[in-house]
Amino acid sequence: MSERIRMVITVKAYPAISNKYGEVVCVAGIRIDVEPYSWVRLWPVPFRELHFDQRFSKYDIIEIEVDSSTDSRPESVRPNLDSLQILQGKRLPPGGPWPKRRPVVEPLLIDSMCQLQQQQRVDGTSLGVFRPAEVTDLVIEDDTDEWKPGQSGKASQSSLFFPNKGVLEKIPCRFKYRYRCSDPQCRGHEQSIVDWEIAESYRNWRSRYPDEATLRAKIKQKYFEQMCDPKRDTAFFAGNMHLHPEAFLILGVFWPMKI
Ligand SMILES: [Zn+2]
Known part of the structure; x- marks a missing residue:
């Protein structure tokens, strides 16, 4: 079942080559639209094929529609990349002791x-x-x-x-x-x-x-x-x-x- 989630990106790995999906990136982060916050992994993400305005950075906040995943890891969801939206102006900045992160x-x-x-x-x-x-x-x-x-x-x-x-x-x-x-x-x-x-x-x-x-x-x-x-x-x-x-x-x- 599809749902729209809001998450902070905390992890973006270097692309790897998957036999099934081609070039993919492990992307994970923290859902902030649920209490308590929880882990979520977007899989697969062919990051370099995303439109430029969808290429998120770490600590960007994004919204995206996701479905349950065939990946057996419990945190994984399958992203609908067409629905990916970076919330402009919401990136969590660092700054000394990283009070926003x-x-x-x-x-x-x-x-x-x-x-x-x-x-x-x-x-x-x-x-x-x-x-x-x-x-x-x-x-x-x-x-x-x-x-x-x-x-x-x-x-x-x-x-x-x-x-x-x-x-x-x-x-x-x-x-x-x-x-x-x-x-x-x-x-x-x-x-x-x-x-x-x-x-x-x-x-x-x-x-x-x-x-x-x-x-x-x-x-x-x-x-x-x-x-x-x-x-x-x-x-x-x-x-x-x-x-x-x-x-x-x-x-x-x-x-x-x-x-
Ligand atoms: Zn140990």
């Missing part, structure tokens, strides 16, 4: 990654946000894999209606946070961060830092030293993978200054 995100905070994994085994929960106890590193690994067989064609194929969208670039490295969560039994986590923003930093900063080692050091400076600084109330948005529900990824970082 905290009241939306903080009610959904859970204790830890270990708790989210336990919850996933009980009821399939597939999205969460938590404050890591200690982030020890951002590891940047080479990722020289090409798109998997059958995917490269799709990655470079312009669709009939969007002939100019360009080839989706495969980023030649993986970014992983290494951290401990606050569960007393935690044995530590190392999970990829798949936020579109970190991939865009890599692409955009290349011209400024043509030397690969310097480029990676700059990425680490922002995404580890700055965003995980003890002066910030850093939290990780996490979600699992459609086909591997036990495997969680970091989808984005919430990093306001401490109050």
